[in-house]
Amino acid sequence: MSSNYNGVFKQIMVLISALVGALLVGALFLLLAKSDPVKAYGVMFSGPFSDKFGITETLVRAVPLLLVGLGIVISFRSGIINIGAEGQILAGAIGATAVATSLPDLPAVMLLPLVFLAGATCGGLWGGIAGWLKARLSVNEILSTVMLNQIALQIYLFLIRGPLIDPKEVSYGTGVPQTALIPEHIWLSKLIPGTRIHSGLIFALLLAVLVYVFLWKTSSGYRMRAVGAGPEAARYAGIRVEWYLVLAMALAGGMAGLAGVVEVAGVHHRSLEGLSAGYGFSGIVAALFGRLHPLGTIPASVLFGALLVGADMMQRAVNIPAAMIMVIQGLVVLFVVSSDYFLQNPDFGARIKAKLFGEKADGEGGK
Amino acid sequence: MDGVMSADIIVIILATGIRLATPFLLAALGEMFVQRSGVYNLGVEGIMMMGAFAGFYATLQLGTPLLGIAISLAIGALMGLIMAVVSVTFKAEQGISGIGLYMFGWGLSGLLFRLYVGGVTSIDGLKPIAIPLLSNIPIIGPVLFNHNGLVYTAFLLVPLSGLILYKTSWGLNVRAVGNKPEAADTLGVSVVRIRYECLILGGMLAALAGAFLTIGQANMYADNITAGRGFIAIALVYFGRWSPWGILLGSLLFSMADSFQSMVQVLGINFPYELAVILPYLVTIIALAISYGRVWAPAALGKPFQRGTRG
Numbered sequence: 001m002s003s004n005y006n007g008v009f010k011q012i013m014v015l016i017s018a019l020v021g022a023l024l025v026g027a028l029f030l031l032l033a034k035s036d037p038v039k040a041y042g043v044m045f046s047g048p049f050s051d052k053f054g055i056t057e058t059l060v061r062a063v064p065l066l067l068v069g070l071g072i073v074i075s076f077r078s079g080i081i082n083i084g085a086e087g088q089i090l091a092g093a094i095g096a097t098a099v100a101t102s103l104p105d106l107p108a109v110m111l112l113p114l115v116f117l118a119g120a121t122c123g124g125l126w127g128g129i130a131g132w133l134k135a136r137l138s139v140n141e142i143l144s145t146v147m148l149n150q151i152a153l154q155i156y157l158f159l160i161r162g163p164l165i166d167p168k169e170v171s172y173g174t175g176v177p178q179t180a181l182i183p184e185h186i187w188l189s190k191l192i193p194g195t196r197i198h199s200g201l202i203f204a205l206l207l208a209v210l211v212y213v214f215l216w217k218t219s220s221g222y223r224m225r226a227v228g229a230g231p232e233a234a235r236y237a238g239i240r241v242e243w244y245l246v247l248a249m250a251l252a253g254g255m256a257g258l259a260g261v262v263e264v265a266g267v268h269h270r271s272l273e274g275l276s277a278g279y280g281f282s283g284i285v286a287a288l289f290g291r292l293h294p295l296g297t298i299p300a301s302v303l304f305g306a307l308l309v310g311a312d313m314m315q316r317a318v319n320i321p322a323a324m325i326m327v328i329q330g331l332v333v334l335f336v337v338s339s340d341y342f343l344q345n346p347d348f349g350a351r352i353k354a355k356l357f358g359e360k361a362d363g364e365g366g367k
Numbered sequence: 368m369d370g371v372m373s374a375d376i377i378v379i380i381l382a383t384g385i386r387l388a389t390p391f392l393l394a395a396l397g398e399m400f401v402q403r404s405g406v407y408n409l410g411v412e413g414i415m416m417m418g419a420f421a422g423f424y425a426t427l428q429l430g431t432p433l434l435g436i437a438i439s440l441a442i443g444a445l446m447g448l449i450m451a452v453v454s455v456t457f458k459a460e461q462g463i464s465g466i467g468l469y470m471f472g473w474g475l476s477g478l479l480f481r482l483y484v485g486g487v488t489s490i491d492g493l494k495p496i497a498i499p500l501l502s503n504i505p506i507i508g509p510v511l512f513n514h515n516g517l518v519y520t521a522f523l524l525v526p527l528s529g530l531i532l533y534k535t536s537w538g539l540n541v542r543a544v545g546n547k548p549e550a551a552d553t554l555g556v557s558v559v560r561i562r563y564e565c566l567i568l569g570g571m572l573a574a575l576a577g578a579f580l581t582i583g584q585a586n587m588y589a590d591n592i593t594a595g596r597g598f599i600a601i602a603l604v605y606f607g608r609w610s611p612w613g614i615l616l617g618s619l620l621f622s623m624a625d626s627f628q629s630m631v632q633v634l635g636i637n638f639p640y641e642l643a644v645i646l647p648y649l650v651t652i653i654a655l656a657i658s659y660g661r662v663w664a665p666a667a668l669g670k671p672f673q674r675g676t677r678g
Contacts, residue, residue: 081463142462334468338453341458
């Protein structure tokens with residue numbers, strides 16, 4: 001991947017085209033539904049940036065997207081596709097909550113690191129299972145992570161309905177499936193009073209820089225990328241491919257687990273239903289849109305955070321279901337993965353022209 | 368105990384198991400052709416969701432499940448075509464494009480359901496067709512010969528897929544394209560065309576699997592009605608070692624276990640609910656783990672075809 005100025009500019013143009021393409025196709029579905037796409041997109045894009053609420057909410061959403069996205073960058077760069085972030089978020093959240101609620105008297109300086117460590121470990125173990133299955137038994141990681149998502153969700157629901165349910169919910173007889181609040185002295189501080197934006201944002205940004213340093217400036221990171229570029233060549237060069245596959249998935253799961261911790265400590269202050277909120281999938285989109293670069297994932301997370309907030313606003317303002325955002329994200333993925341072809345084949349446009357004008361084109365297409 | 372496990376209950380478990388195998392069979396046989404031609408389609412779940420919604424909505428509007436099936440097949444072909452353009456023509460990384468297709472189908476089916484239907488609405492689905500004479504045989508009759516048309520279709524597709532794959536020239540081309548695309552290309556077989564055909568066929572069968580869930584089983588549509596079955600179907604292709612009979616075996620093992628498990632629930636035998644829900648996913652991981660050893664996989668699986676530069 002060329003890192004020169006021209007190359008970066010070209011990549012940004014391709015990404016913008018991919019987003020615009022996805023939005024145009026999405027507009028077709030809105031038209032089919034007899035909705036006005038201009039009005040709908042107007043709300044979706046202006047809403048998140050029009051006031052303090054919109055901007056801070058965008059950043060609140062960007063935090064878990066960035067953390068999940070960083071894990072995706074690590075795993076995809078190592079040649080292993082993690083779509084288990086949904087489950088890893090839940091594993092991290094419930095691990096963090098369990099530690100926080102069982103040690104409420106510990107001072108924040110001890111409890112907060114412990115809670116982060118617990119979340120990262122739970123997420124990391126959950127991701128590591130898929131890595132181990134891939135490395136030792138060549139189990140396709142996409143399938144195993146999908147299954148692990150479903151399993152994590154059921155365990156999570158079982159825990160917040162039963163063993164970890166808020167004792168108040170039991171004594172009041174309301175029975176809402178959620179855990180007790182974590183002790184208030186470890187709630188992440190608010191960056192702007194009166195909003196939900198919390199110090200998890202700074203944590204996520206620091207981690208993005210760390211991941212960049214790890215992947216590009218350390219020998220472990222170099223080996224992981226070598227495994228991703230070509231496992232056979234990496235093996236030939238003496239790299240323990242299996243070990244790095246497990247490590248990559250454990251780190252990816254750990255990042256997603258931290259996203260769960262931050263949602264608990266920064267936003268909800270407990271574990272409850274719907275905590276992962278699709279961040280496991282949106283984080284993949286953000287990472288792909290950031291060209292699988294830790295620093296590129298930062299603006300991409302803000303963009304998709306804004307789109308998530310905008311989609312909610314669109315649902316309220318013009319009554320278009322927020323499911324629309326999943327359609328757009330799916331299309332963005334399809335467009336972005338297709339666009340690699342255009343980046344690698346600059347003559348593709350010329351070939352299409354040649355075909356359209358009936359000349360014998362060089363390449364596939366048959367007789 | 369013999370009161371609980373009477374012959375009637377065994378018949379119900381077996382008959383339900385046969386019925387529950389249908390979506391796995393349809394989706395997995397489609398994916399088998401796709402992977403035999405050298406492509407992964409990991410978007411099966413998304414196509415199933417679209418097929419489930421399209422079949423449901425067309426049946427609701429047009430009043431006949433047969434039109435529902437036809438429309439869902441068309442939608443499935445379209446979804447397969449999208450995957451083909453992205454994965455074959457644009458040579459995208461197939462794992463990631465599959466996730467894109469999954470998210471697209473998931474979002475779109477949810478969006479259309481909320482826009483056009485909104486709440487729980489039931490439809491007149493497919494009715495069981497009792498095969499004359501055969502359905503009167505004790506035990507075997509109710510287990511095998513009193514199902515709706517899609518169930519019979521799915522099971523007939525097993526030998527039919529075998530015939531197509533091993534005894535027709537098209538099947539030979541599919542296998543050649545999946546194993547040695549360069550050689551097939553040299554012999555004048557269009558790799559691109561075969562892969563397009565397989566992805567479209569796979570898309571149609573995945574959508575049909577989805578339509579079975581709404582038209583042939585639940586008689587309604589609900590969010591996430593597919594519940595990961597599309598991904599499980601892909602796992603069954605591995606477990607069945609890319610052969611129709613292997614897929615049949617895997618689908619039946621899976622659906623019979625599922626049927627047995629739900630009967631345990633119905634009979635109120637003490638078995639934790641969460642564990643029962645987790646079981647199929649756990650079994651899938653185990654099935655993948657014991658399918659260890661990839662010698663059976665098509666050699667060019669997952670590799671976009673790039674014709675060598677000519678001199």
